[in-house]
Amino acid sequence: MRWSDLVHEQPDLAHAARDRFDAHRHKLLATLRADGAPRISGVETTFDDELWLGMMPDSRKGEDLRRDPRLALHSGSPDPDDANPTAWLGDAKLTGRAVAIDDEASRRRYVDLQSRMPPGPFDLFRVDVESLTVIRIGDPPDHLVIETWRGGHGLRRIERR
Numbered sequence: 454m455r456w457s458d459l460v461h462e463q464p465d466l467a468h469a470a471r472d473r474f475d476a477h478r479h480k481l482l483a484t485l486r487a488d489g490a491p492r493i494s495g496v497e498t499t500f501d502d503e504l505w506l507g508m509m510p511d512s513r514k515g516e517d518l519r520r521d522p523r524l525a526l527h528s529g530s531p532d533p534d535d536a537n538p539t540a541w542l543g544d545a546k547l548t549g550r551a552v553a554i555d556d557e558a559s560r561r562r563y564v565d566l567q568s569r570m571p572p573g574p575f576d577l578f579r580v581d582v583e584s585l586t587v588i589r590i591g592d593p594p595d596h597l598v599i600e601t602w603r604g605g606h607g608l609r610r611i612e613r614r
Contacts, residue, residue, distance in 0.1 A: 454582050454604055457502040463602050469587045473528040473545035474498055482506070483525040484517035492517055498526070499566050504580040506551065507563060515576040518551040524580070543589030551578040 460467040474480060482496040494514040499505040508515050518524065530544035554560060554577040563577055564570055586601040596614040603609075 455502070456500065456504040456580070456582065459582050459585065459602070463585070463608060466585060466587060466600055466602055466608060469589075469600075470528075470545040470547070470585055471500055473530075473543060473587060474500070474526075476542065477529040477531075480529055481527040482514055483527075484514050485521045485523060486513075486517060487520060496526070499563065501562075501566055504549075504582065505554075505563055505566075506578040506580060507567075508576050508578075510574045510576050512576065515578075518578055519553055522550040522552065524549055524551055526580070541590055543587060545585070545587045547580075547582050547585045549580045549582045549584075551580060553577070554579055 454462070456467070478497060479495045480498055482494045484492045484494065486492050492514065494512075496506055496508060496514065499507065506518075525548050526546065528545040531542070533541040554563075559579075560577055582604075584601065584603045586599065588597055588599050590596075591598045591612060596612050599611045599613065601609050601611075
């Protein structure tokens with residue numbers, strides 16, 4: 454599902470996830486190597502109506518995504534403050550498939566969204582989301598709230614104490 458469709462279908466979850474992803478510049482991207490082994494790489498994301506992944510040309514993660522588009526993306530999560538561990542903001546993660554973007558109009562659109570973009574070539578992918586999870590501290594802060602959306606299955610909420 455494209456990001457804009459997810460925002461339309463699950464606006465609260467999509468906005469909470471985007472807040473988590475936007476809280477940190479670098480995220481963690483999991484791809485699959487040619488031999489099927491997982492690869493974890495740093496990546497930056499950009500949102501508008503789409504979820505974009507831009508990267509250096511011919512990077513290993515880009516090669517992975519062109520060969521096998523399956524991916525997992527994690528927002529990252531700061532350590533909780535020892536003085537106030539309930540102030541932890543939570544994190545977000547998603548699974549999906551990367552779609553290589555080669556058309557010039559989309560690539561210009563992506564460049565226009567960037568506040569800092571090094572000159573030169575780059576690889577660009579759009580992410581079609583298959584699942585999205587946001588984890589946060591509940592209220593009262595004695596449990597975790599885990600909200601998960603999966604395509605075709607809707608939204609599920611779990612509280613873990």
